[in-house]
Amino acid sequence: MNQFKSKYILPLLFLSTVFYISCEDTIEVDNGFETPQIVVDAWINNTIDETQSISLSFSQDYFDNRLPDPITDASVVVSTETNTFEFVHTSNGTYNWTPPSGERIGDVGETFTLEIQYDGQTLTSTTTLNRVPEIDSISIYFEDQPFGGDEGLFAELYARDLIGKGDTYWVKGFRNDTLLNRPQELNIIYDATFDAGTEIDGSTFIRPLRFAINALDDDGLPRNLDPGEKVGAEIHSISNEAFRFLQIVQEQTTNGDNSIFALPVANSKGNVFKENGDRVLGVFNVAAISKMEKIVEE
Amino acid sequence: MNYGVRLSHFAYLGGRNVYSFGDAPLGEMKPLTDITVAESGEIIEDFLNFEPRFSLKVDLDKSSSFKASYNRTAQYIHLLSNTTASTPVDIWTPATNNIKPAMADQVAVGYFRNFKENKYEFSGELYYKTMDNLIDYIDGADLILNEFVEGQILEGQGRAYGAELMVKKTEGRFSGWLSYTLARSERLVEGVNNNEWYPSRFDQTHNLSLTTFYELTDRMTLSANFVYNSGTPTTFANSGYYQQGYFIPNNDNNARNNVRIPDYHRLDLSLTIDPKPGNRKWKGQWVFGIYNIYSRRNPFSIYFRQNPERVAASQAVNTEAIRLSVIGNFIPSISYNFTFK
Numbered sequence: 001m002n003q004f005k006s007k008y009i010l011p012l013l014f015l016s017t018v019f020y021i022s023c024e025d026t027i028e029v030d031n032g033f034e035t036p037q038i039v040v041d042a043w044i045n046n047t048i049d050e051t052q053s054i055s056l057s058f059s060q061d062y063f064d065n066r067l068p069d070p071i072t073d074a075s076v077v078v079s080t081e082t083n084t085f086e087f088v089h090t091s092n093g094t095y096n097w098t099p100p101s102g103e104r105i106g107d108v109g110e111t112f113t114l115e116i117q118y119d120g121q122t123l124t125s126t127t128t129l130n131r132v133p134e135i136d137s138i139s140i141y142f143e144d145q146p147f148g149g150d151e152g153l154f155a156e157l158y159a160r161d162l163i164g165k166g167d168t169y170w171v172k173g174f175r176n177d178t179l180l181n182r183p184q185e186l187n188i189i190y191d192a193t194f195d196a197g198t199e200i201d202g203s204t205f206i207r208p209l210r211f212a213i214n215a216l217d218d219d220g221l222p223r224n225l226d227p228g229e230k231v232g233a234e235i236h237s238i239s240n241e242a243f244r245f246l247q248i249v250q251e252q253t254t255n256g257d258n259s260i261f262a263l264p265v266a267n268s269k270g271n272v273f274k275e276n277g278d279r280v281l282g283v284f285n286v287a288a289i290s291k292m293e294k295i296v297e298e
Numbered sequence: 299m300n301y302g303v304r305l306s307h308f309a310y311l312g313g314r315n316v317y318s319f320g321d322a323p324l325g326e327m328k329p330l331t332d333i334t335v336a337e338s339g340e341i342i343e344d345f346l347n348f349e350p351r352f353s354l355k356v357d358l359d360k361s362s363s364f365k366a367s368y369n370r371t372a373q374y375i376h377l378l379s380n381t382t383a384s385t386p387v388d389i390w391t392p393a394t395n396n397i398k399p400a401m402a403d404q405v406a407v408g409y410f411r412n413f414k415e416n417k418y419e420f421s422g423e424l425y426y427k428t429m430d431n432l433i434d435y436i437d438g439a440d441l442i443l444n445e446f447v448e449g450q451i452l453e454g455q456g457r458a459y460g461a462e463l464m465v466k467k468t469e470g471r472f473s474g475w476l477s478y479t480l481a482r483s484e485r486l487v488e489g490v491n492n493n494e495w496y497p498s499r500f501d502q503t504h505n506l507s508l509t510t511f512y513e514l515t516d517r518m519t520l521s522a523n524f525v526y527n528s529g530t531p532t533t534f535a536n537s538g539y540y541q542q543g544y545f546i547p548n549n550d551n552n553a554r555n556n557v558r559i560p561d562y563h564r565l566d567l568s569l570t571i572d573p574k575p576g577n578r579k580w581k582g583q584w585v586f587g588i589y590n591i592y593s594r595r596n597p598f599s600i601y602f603r604q605n606p607e608r609v610a611a612s613q614a615v616n617t618e619a620i621r622l623s624v625i626g627n628f629i630p631s632i633s634y635n636f637t638f639k
Contacts, residue, residue, distance in 0.1 A: 256603015
């Protein structure tokens with residue numbers, strides 16, 4: 001027995017000592033990018049007295065890591081059945097329209113048309129201004145199991161979906177007036193839940209969506225609040241098309257987290273078209289907004 | 299000369315839901331039109347296929363020959379996968395009422411020759427293969443645990459062709475073989491890649507393998523193994539654009555398999571010491587080896603991602619391509635093999 005040990009155990013130990021070293025490196029790849037395309041970034045709202053902006057730019061190589069090239073010499077007009085609003089280029093591809101004092105671009109239920117003239121082409125899009133529910137409250141409370149983060153004070157947004165199916169919203173969270181814009185923080189709602197097809201309608205937003213107004217840290221975990229900090233939330237009404245667009249944005253911009261289990265590449269489909277019916281990159285949406293802010297107390 | 303025919307039959311049996319789908323614009327999800335329940339044992343759909351094959355060998359002289367073959371095969375199971383690595387999430391689907399079995403026809407010709415009293419063997423082969431009813435999925439398909447995945451599947455055709463060369467030395471203190479394959483494997487699916495041919499995920503242009511043995515003494519053999527494979531393709535976003543501060547990946551022209559994974563190559567060395575001759579109860583053999591001797595970080599898979607940091611309005615979102623290597627280093631090994639008499 002002793003002899004067996006000395007002769008075989010040592011080599012067997014060596015054998016089992018396998019150095020599995022897995023590693024991730026950043027590499028250069030050629031993805032075959034060819035032609036920049038026109039991009040329309042037209043998410044406006046009907047807030048009274050607020051200047052509305054539409055941006056035009058070009059798409060770029062996915063790996064360029066830079067801000068886009070602006071389109072500065074287009075004409076941008078938004079119209080309703082009764083009014084026409086001209087958006088004027090200010091700088092860097094941004095076109096602005098400021099309502100006369102005490103006024104706004106339109107009301108819930110109105111249909112808006114966007115028309116852009118650029119380089120001999122006409123791009124158009126049509127959308128409807130949808131309704132938005134009031135925010136009931138922002139509640140701040142102590143949570144000891146906050147979806148993986150450290151325990152502490154967290155916020156939840158209470159609002160009730162409007163009765164009737166197919167309401168879609170984009171909830172923007174703010175922390176000390178900074179917009180929470182990490183891809184993982186994008187929060188979109190279909191009736192009171194994540195998506196269509198749940199039979200849920202007209203109820204309070206479900207908990208993960210209420211909780212999504214909290215900021216995430218670099219590890220994607222919710223960060224707790226300190227007394228004195230300001231929590232803000234805005235609900236923007238969006239069209240169903242814009243919701244589908246953002247749903248794919250959400251999936252694709254966070255897809256790197258899935259590494260080798262990544263979902264297939266999918267394109268977000270916008271609602272702006274050329275005269276020949278070809279789809280242009282980007283979305284035209286007119287939102288109604290409800291908002292609330294709250295200071296975290298001691 | 300050799301010929302034959304195989305008759306294969308495949309039945310898709312009940313005890314499950316049967317889905318029917320309507321028409322959709324190319325490249326979009328087909329709407330579900332009907333779900334019926336098939337009883338256990340009921341045949342939902344069945345397929346019957348003749349699979350003829352034929353091969354011919356002609357001896358040109360004592361040391362060389364010529365071969366030619368044709369065969370047709372039917373395959374009743376399809377692989378649906380979007381990752382480039384072989385992961386546990388490979389999804390297989392059988393032929394169903396919505397998916398036809400894949401059919402392949404292959405022709406091959408080859409030339410074989412031995413040199414120097416059979417010390418060296420040489421072979422060269424050419425093949426061409428066409429495939430029908432291959433499946434692919436629409437852009438943005440949801441492949442995992444999706445009951446209705448058949449509505450997101452597209453059918454297309456494929457072709458694969460290439461040349462295989464091999465030289466082998468079988469005798470002497472120095473022996474080994476060198477094989478090289480030049481190949482192409484492509485697909486054409488309506489609704490994918492702008493309706494143009496694109497490389498399949500199995501497309502590997504060069505595949506080279508060199509294995510050699512050198513007998514140092516009667517008991518010691520040194521061996522070296524080198525492999526080189528071209529990277530297979532995968533689909534990456536080729537462009538991106540900004541929308542409300544978010545940077546959105548986009549795939550112009552619905553390009554498919556537009557990016558190549560980096561090439562794979564590796565050298566392994568080993569020294570084998572055989573037991574002393576003699577009539578003992580057991581015989582032991584030592585093998586000392588080093589795997590991946592120059593610590594090549596070969597890709598297991600690659601993927602792309604964007605930096606999850608919060609960016610200000612005037613700041614660009616950073617993106618990067620990531621190579622994942624499972625073994626990024628050399629691995630020394632010592633093994634001892636033994637046999638009892």
